[in-house]
Amino acid sequence: MSKLLLSVAYFLVATPVGWASRLIHDPLSRRRDRRAQTYWSA
């Protein structure tokens, strides 16, 4: 896999997918929820 191809895939696929998915749910839970009582998940 050439670096150029990967970079193209990154900007054309990964970036829009990343943006779109963050609108629905950020898998990395970056936004702090000030009302949360705990950060444990079951």
Added chain:
Amino acid sequence: MSELVLGISAYYHDSAAAIVRDGVPAAAAQEERFSRKRHDSSFPAQAVGYCLDELGASLEDVSAVAYYEDPRLKFRRVLATLVGAAPTSVSSFSDTVPRWLGKGGKLRTLEVVRRELESLDRGAVPAIVARRHHESHAASAFFPSPYQSAAVLCVDGVGEWATTTLWHGRGSELTSLAEIRFPHSLGLLYSAFTYFCGFKVDSGEYKLMGLAPYGEPRYADLIRERLIDIKPDGSFHLDMRYFEYLRGHVMTGRAFEKLFDGPRREAEGPLTEREFDLAASVQQVTEEVMLGLARTARERTGESTLCLAGGVALNCVANGKIVDSGIFDELWIQPAAGDAGGALGAALAVAMERGAGRDHVGTGQDAMSGALLGPAFSDAQIADYLRSRGIPHHRLDPADLAGEVAAALADGKIIGWFQNRMEFGPRALGARSILGDPRDPAMQSAINLKTKFRESFRPFAPAVLAQDAKDYFDLSQESPYMLLVAQVAAAQQLPVTDSGATGIDLLHVQRSTIPAVTHVDCSARVQTVSAVGNPGYHELLSAFKARTGCPVLVNTSFNVRGEPIVNSPHDAYTCFMRTNIDMLAMGNFLLHKSEQPAWTEEGDWRTEIPLD
């Protein structure tokens, strides 16, 4: 016929192999000890070979192979991280994706492991199964512990998604109760400060912990306000705007620099008050989180004992704080708490699933054999080595060895102590150790600078006879694996007048009757030694006590800075000759430096061993 399960951890750092026989750890070793490359991450071919040899087994005798994490799940996390960090992670994306995809990529780790095992030519390879990273840690923490039931906490950098997990161990079962997920990681927070203070990630964390007592925690509030939100139950959330590890190959960047007064310290650069204070601050926050997690573990399980594993469980200062807090009656920490121990944990998890028992429970002993699970060398093997090289030596009666070595130690000599099976895990516990007299104020500096060639600020740890531990340390339980820090007992402390010393100079102030193992805050990382775990070592400590009245020795790993701990007689002799170790006790053989021929070797070994 015994059932054997082989566990493997590899391809990140500290590759290792372990064999569990009927649910009991029978052999385990890190690849670095054979390859002589510190933290070697390659497939542990030599460690697997050793484990099979130790059991006299072929791969056909092994029921299953357990790999310590789930590569597919891990890839999903890596991909989610890269996509989640878009558009700022392009270079990381194009570096990382090819390493995972394609033939032989990390996504196909289990196939690669199979091929590697096949290439060993040790018989047909059985089924290979993957366990989750934290399940491997939890299994390594609970199943070999002496407890019938216990709370289990695993805290590390990251495996697949989990960075912190809470489990309930009962009998042969582990139940997952809760987790905290990447990128929110106590281990990575600690590693970020390790990196920022100029030390290597995944190995320099010890140095940061050792540095902390020199500083004041003046950044702790800032860390709590900006970097980490800690809930009363110990759970936490990191503000990722201050970290770089989602985007690239470094831990911190400009935002971190702005917060903590300028650029990171360069590797091997001068240590300033800022680094001392950063170390003290992140250590304080880490302890606060660990205490919160421990309280939750107690509340959620109702258990009175706690088992720990994961890289953060090697933070023996935090472990000592948990003991002092009284949240639990007792702690048991897996001696190979880092990723090497994942090999053992994965094998144990599979063995338990296949019906193995925990027969050691009820005996009061754990199932780790004192962590002495590595290769041993018989007197015949050592004699062959010494004779083949024409190395001058004295063969002693076993009854005389401890007395002779104790006399030399009391005389201020530094001893290389090579006995028994090699330790599994990062600590030397009296099988591959360098020993000295802890009463000598000059010993700490002598071993650091002239023997191990490492930084002068680094403390040394005491080994103490278990029955005398309370006379020397404020320790309410045994610490056989040197994973608890305790204060030196008041009776051993000496009055200290304010000399005005700061930073590294604090080290030169004598604070106790055992100055070589007393850190600047009067703490010590204690190993309690009982006759059951390591009889020869216990005998040596007893002989030293009989001669001097002091049941304590300086114990540090048998290696120089950047080198893995010695494994074989040749490794030990080489290290002995390269350093100012005065005497080498190998099996029942004693070697005096003054009788050895001059040491010559091609090249400069000090430039060939990379700094850690």
